[in-house]
Amino acid sequence: MTVQETTQSTAIHEMTKSVNALNVNFARVEGKIDSALELKKDVGSLGEKIDLTDDIAKKALNCAENLDKQLNEFKTSMKWSIGIIFSIITPLGLFILSQVIN
Structure with a gap:
């Protein structure tokens, strides 16, 4: 094997290592993109669920406010x-009591 062949072989080996390292880095980036x-x-x-929860909470608040009004009216x-x-009853009771006493 000549010096030139050895140099080429070493260069090819180094390039192969660099390409493999790039492949690993690209795989990591691809994984991060998929995760993102x-x-x-x-x-x-979650945004859709938050909107739905907000609507339910607003309905519950309106219901509670209506029930509070109804309770105050009932009181x-x-x-x-x-x-x-x-x-x-008081005058009726007093009338009956006066009839019993007399």
Whole structure:
């Protein structure tokens, strides 16, 4: 084997190592790109789920506000009902009590 052949063989060997190193680096980059694309899909899916959750939360808040209004109206009605019933029963009770005492 001549010096020239040895030099060529060494150069080819070094080039092969460089090409293999580039292939490994390209594979890593490709893997990172695939991961980034998958992550982008996941983020998009999460965005849709967040929007849906936001809509549900807004509906729940509206429902709670309506129930709060209804509860306040019910409390007011109960106060008036108790007041009216008490104002009817008190004189009636006093009348009956005065009839029993006399």
